[in-house]
Amino acid sequence: MFRTALRNVLAHKARLMMTVLAVMLGVSFVVGTLVFTNTLSNALQNSSAKGFDHVDVAVTAEAQESKGNQLARTPELTDELLERSAEVPGAASAIGVVQGFTAIADKDGDLVGGGFQSQGGNYWGTKDERYPLVDGHAPKGENQVLIDSETAKRTGYKVGDTVRLSIDGPVLKPTVVGIFTTDDGNVAAGGSLALFDTATAQKLFGKAGTYDEIDVRAAAGTSEDQLKAALDKALPKDKVETITGGELADDQAEMISSSMSGLKQGMLVFAGISLFVGTFIIANTFTMLVAQRTKELALLRAVGASRRQVTRSVLIEAFVVGAVAGTAGLLAGIGIGAGLRSLMGALDATVPDGPLVISSGTVATALGVGVVITMLAAWLPGRRAAKIPPVAAMSSLHAQATTKSLVLRNTLGALFSAAGVAVVLAATGMDGSSGQAPMGIGAVLLIIGVFILTPLLSRPLIAAATPVMRIFGVSGKLARQNSVRNPRRTAATASALMIGLTLITGMTVMAGSLQQGIDKMASSALRADYVVSMANGNYLSTDVDRTLRELDGVTATSPLRNAPSRIGGETEYLTGVDGSSITQLTELPVDSGAFEVGGGKVVVDDETAKSKGWRAGSTFTVHYEDGKSDKLTVAGVYEGNEMIRGIMIDNRTLTPHLEEPADMQVMVKTADGTSEATKDRLEKALGNNPAIAVQDKKDISNEIAQMFTLILNMVYGLLAMAVIVAVLGVINTLAMSVFERSQEIGMLRAVGLDRKGIKRMVRLESLVISLFGGVLGLGLGVFFGWAAGELLAAKMPTYELILPWTRMGVFLLLAAVVGVLAALWPARRAARLNMLAAIKSE
Incomplete structure (x- = not known):
């Protein structure tokens, strides 16, 4: 055997x-x-x-927990701790590390690196083994900076050039005084690294006299574990923690x-x-x-x-x-x-x-x-x-399949399909997170059910093409009959294409509907013409709001200032706004009370109000970052969304309690509305800073939807593999069908059907099978896109189902093209059969 x-x-x-x-x-x-x-x-x-x-043991600040109404305050790594670390037995040296976001502009003014990978830090001195200099000298003062060799290579900067960079908004223009090499993972991944002297770095990153980390090198003969034990013994345990390299x-x-x-x-x-x-x-x-x-x-x-x-x-x-x-x-x-x-x-x-x-x-x-x-x-x-x-x-x-086997198959398929539809429909009524798993299970059950039922579905759906097939005469009639002659084979072939188109269609429906929902959210929630923020999501300097507020043509601004607080023993973040202008810049539906922010009055989004049991007129006590407390009144409850939510408080009330005020973004209203000229004027006022993004509503929508568009494009590319496999399936089925029907094809040739007619018959059969799979895929894709959208709609009230008819038409056309291409070789093979040899074959 x-x-x-x-x-x-x-x-x-x-x-x-x-x-x-x-x-x-x-x-x-x-x-x-x-x-x-x-x-x-x-x-x-x-x-x-x-x-x-170059790190044997790293010393970092011990993470603290908030207790009662007191916010956690992270201990500072001071020069005293640096000196004590360097004097520990077994320590050869200790370096204080300061780091933070630093955006570098290339010579065209564009941001170097990937935003989040644009970093800055301190250079410890000529003996700093972390960053060996290949050119120039160590920086000194605010007007001198080092850049990494990869960034220098990509931008063309060299020693003596002036480089434009930004830490939190305002543009700095130091001189490049040196270039260094580094094994930093961010730089290896395409980012950039700028180094200042330690005092300058501490000032720029808001860490005067303190460090983010202390890196200690072990003396010869001392192991990492021995050095760690010595540091644990010498340093206060309630302030720092140590970890080996x-x-x-x-x-x-x-x-x-x-x-x-x-x-x-x-x-x-x-x-x-x-x-x-x-x-x-x-x-x-x-x-x-x-x-x-x-x-x-x-x-x-x-x-x-x-x-x-x-x-x-x-x-x-x-x-x-x-x-x-x-x-x-x-x-x-x-x-x-x-x-x-x-x-x-x-x-x-x-x-x-x-x-x-x-x-x-x-x-x-x-x-x-x-x-x-x-x-x-x-x-x-x-x-x-x-x-x-x-x-x-x-x-x-x-x-021939027995009646019993067909009844069993159809019954099983119907049960799977019904169960799948039921589970998917049940999942649409759940919350977004809790409904994901049931919806996935329901989708699998439904696809399995439709696959089992495909032989049954093939006859009526392919029969619907009869009027069109008649146009092609005998070839069309034979093609239709051949495509339903063996329903199981047709089903298996069409199902391969169905699965790919189901996923592509479902993702396309979701992406288009989501884009529409985001556009509606941005247009309905914002009255501001522009929103200004850091390109990487970091905090903005408060200087940005002051600069924009004083600019001609700007009628209203409001920074959104994020600050932690303790309310009822829990940490809650407050959103500071300009109470006098916030209603000119936002348009948020109010469920109860009035949208009034100022003094001790705040507004709260509906989800926070529900979780806290608040309503218009409720009062609560807030404990600020500086330890002081205040009694606030809920003036109104508004409908929050993915862009704006939380407890809004006037900045005049909040800012005095903040050690280092910083803004998440600044909303801007202008007299001339949105235009390229207005946008250019705002960007110029901010120094044409590559680290700052000035966006109108459409830009905001596109940025939010960009991730989904990227995912969709990846899906298209990756599912192309499944479509290629499906093409092979159609070719395989047709080739074997031609072999199986050799005698029949020989007889057709003998009674007068020419080679063109044979080719047309095979091509039409392939086209019908492919379109059958395409129709099933589009139908399932639309259903899954709608169902997944129902989950999103629970979190996004502006979500609206949009059917991309044009793209769906393209997908159906793609299925037709698959059928035509897949039939080329089998059709040619069928037409070239020797009719006498074919008639004699078994």
């Missing part, structure tokens, strides 16, 4: 090639994902570990691995979809191969082969195919992983140098997935073939 199975594999090379290709594509995507993410993670971890080479590197590696896991899981989901689609093709292929060899298998049964041996022979074929596909997928996946890393470099997403990581787990996964998926898909056809009695197989009585 083993030799028989191997001969069958070799005897059907062309037919099995499509199956190998389908499995290979899915496996290569899995392997490419693992290779790429492992390589990137390994490179980042190695680069990060180098950054801790090795632990820092391990924590950083774990954080990098954790951050990479999301990317890896997302890519593996789409790889799984490709494999899932490929499973249909494999099952379809083996079903047809087994059907074509029914008499051969019956003869084996007649001469003594058992059912188990017949099933085993089919599984052996599947094993060989899976092993070959897994090996090919492994090699292709390694190429994909290397290609993705090169692509990131081409897109200016800097990746640290490092070897391509091909782990034993990746190799085992490739072979395991290839073999297991193929054997699982082949098991049912093999088992079904083994159960056919030899006499029945030889007389072809087995060809």
Whole structure:
């Protein structure tokens, strides 16, 4: 039986090639994902570990907890603690580290790095081993700065140049006095690093006389653990905590691995979809191969082969195919992983140098997935073939599915579909977070149910195309009949395309509806013409509001000032606003009371009011950052949204209690409204600062929706793999259908149907099957898009279902193109059949 199975594999090379290709594509995507993410993670971890080479023990401030009505106050790392750390037995040196956001503009005025990766810090002196100088000298004073060599290379800055940079809003113009090298992970990932002398860094980052961290080097002969023990003994335990350089590197590696896991899981989901689609093709292929060899298998049964041996022979074929596909997928996946890393470099997403990581787990996964998926898909056809009695197989009585099996299949499909719809509908009535899992379960049940019902659905849906098919005469009529002749095969082929289009359509419906909801939210909640904020989300200097307030043409401004407080023993954040102008800048529906902010009067969003049991007229005591308290009155309750929510208090009441006031953003109303000229005037007044974003309502909407657009584009690209696999499935089905109907095609040629008619018949059959899968995919996609939107609508009142008819038309056209392209080779093969040889074939 083993030799028989191997001969069958070799005897059907062309037919099995499509199956190998389908499995290979899915496996290569899995392997490419693992290779790429492992390589990137390994490179980042190695680069990060180098950054801790000069740290044996790090001393940081001990995190404090808020107690009662007192806010936690983080202890400061002072010069006294720095000196005590340096004098600990076993310590060779101690460096005080100051760091914070520092945006550098290139020579064109654009922000260097990725915003969050634009960092600044202090240079300790000529013996600072962390940042070896390659040119220039150490900085001294506010007008001198060092920049890293990678930033210098990207921007063209050199020693002596003036560079424009910003810490929290106002533009500084120091001179580059030196360039240094660094193993800093942010720089390796494409960010930038600027260094000042310690006193300047402390002043710029608002940490006068204090440090963010103290890095201690061990003397020769002292281990990290020994130094840590000595520091723990010498320093106050209630103010600081210590951690070794090795632990820092391990924590950083774990954080990098954790951050990479999301990317890896997302890519593996789409790889799984490709494999899932490929499973249909494999099952379809083996079903047809087994059907074509029914008499051969019956003869084996007649001469003594058992059912188990017949099933085993089919599984052996599947094993060989899976092993070959897994090996090919492994090699292709390694190429994909290397290609993705090169692509990131081409897109200016800097990746640290490092070897391509091909782990034993990746190799085992490739072979395991290839073999297991193929054997699982082949098991049912093999088992079904083994159960056919030899006499029945030889007389072809087995060809038609029994009424009992069809009734069982349709009943099972109906139950799965009904359960899926019920669970999805139930999930739409839940809260956004609690409804996600039920909706996912319901979606899986519904897709399984529709897949099981697809043979039943194929007849009425394909029959709907009859009027169009008549236009093509005999070829059209034959194509329609052929497409419903074997509903199970048609269903398996169409389902592969259905799954891909379901996901694409669902995501498109959600993205379009979400964009519409965000646009409505921005236009309805904001009266301000512009919102000014830091490009990376950091706090703005209060100088920004003062500058804008004094600008000609600006009629109203209000900074949004975030501050922690304690209310009822819990930490709550207050949002400071300009009480006299906030109503000119926002338009928030008021549920009760009045939108009045000033003195001791505040307004509260509906969710906070509900959680606290407040309503208009309620009073509460707030404990500020400086320890003082005040009694406030809720003047009104407004409907919050994703852009504006929280407890709004007048800045004149809040600011005196803040040690370092800073704004999240500044809302601006101008006399001339929004225009390019007005925007340019605001940006110019702020020094054309690359770190500051001046945005109108449309800019805000686009920025919020940008993440979803990026995800959608990634989905389109990744699901292209599933569509390619679906194309292979259509080609495979048609090719085997042509082989199966060789005698019939020969007869059609003999009675007068020319080669063009044969080609047209096969192409129309492919087109009908593809459009059938496309219609099912669009229908399911719209349903899932609507259901997921209902979950979002609970959190976003402005959400509105938008059906992207144009894109949906493009998707249906794509399905048609898939059908036409997939039919090219099978149609040509059918037309080239020798009619006499075909008529004589069995």
